[in-house]
Amino acid sequence: MNSKNTQCIKWLSLVLVAGIAIWQIVSGNSSFGTGLLVGVVVAAGSLEIRQRRISDMQKKGMNPYDERAWSLAGMAAYVSVRIFVISIAVIVLIGSIWGPQVQVNPYNLLGLCLCALLGLYVGSYYYYNRKF
Incomplete structure (x- = not known):
């Protein structure tokens, strides 16, 4: 499995969890849904920052792994x-x-x-x- 497939799976799982969060908010359990949605936003931000750092290291010629x-x-x-x-x-x-x-x-x-x-x-x- 290459990095593009892994990144796609990560984003699809985040979209799935975000869908569950929105469903929880709509069905009336707003506290759980809001917490889940905030968790998805934080996870997406940290994944993006991590991916940016890895690509910066690779541009410099360093091996991040x-x-x-x-x-x-x-x-x-x-x-x-x-x-x-x-x-x-x-x-x-x-x-x-x-x-x-x-x-x-x-x-x-x-x-x-x-x-x-x-x-x-x-x-x-x-x-x-x-x-x-």
């Missing part, structure tokens, strides 16, 4: 998943010993877990970027 970036991303992913799995295993062990004290919505819990994993990945990527 060098081995160092892939190596850092791999190390960051390995460390973040390792820390995440160990911490989740400890939480499950503690929860199974003392039992469920607090009722938690599973969707919120999954969102918090995803947020924690992405935060670990970003933090470890910046750590390895400074270290190497």
